[in-house]
Amino acid sequence: MIKKYKSFYTERLLLRAASSEDADLVYILLNTPKWKEFIGDRNVNNLDDAKRYIDERMIPQYERLGYGNYTMIRKADEVKMGFCGLYDREGLEGVDIGFAILPEFECKGYTYEAAKLMMDIGFNTIGLSMIQGITSKKNIASQALLKKLGLTFKGPVSLPDDEEEILLFQKQSDR
Secondary structure (H helix, E strand, C coil): CCCCCCCEECCCEEEEECCHHHHHHHHHHCCCHHHHHHCCCCCCCCHHHHHHHHHHHHHHHHHHHCCCEEEEEECCCCEEEEEEEEECCCCCCCEEEEEEECHHHCCCCHHHHHHHHHHHHHHHHHCCCEEEEEEECCCHHHHHHHHHCCCEEEEEECCCCCCCCEEEEEEECCC
């Protein structure tokens, strides 16, 4: 049983810790063409795989650090739209901000709204001194969002067990 983690709110969104009740969203999102192109195939082929992905890839970070992946839910109608969070990624020194949203909700400002809040939480609540962002060289929209959030391009990097070189962005705390 996962313990209760703090939820966060913006004008339009509820951000709550991802849990097994989000298996449907994980299954759909991880099988979108953009996820597979820019992030990769995570072999989530059914709801059981999605639950396992949550249990093995999301929940352990909450238990270890107290923060992680948050489900983006539109407050107006309680529709789950995607994920945004702060991640401790293997092969990166420090914390990475990550985000993904279903195609029908793109270009409406939701991801920026959620990511801006996550940046604030990272710096002002958790006390991080730096937040990083990584993205595929082909993912121009993600690169633009990282820049809009105030992250600066630092250069290409490679993560363990990943053949593709990715782009690293960083922002230091103002404190």
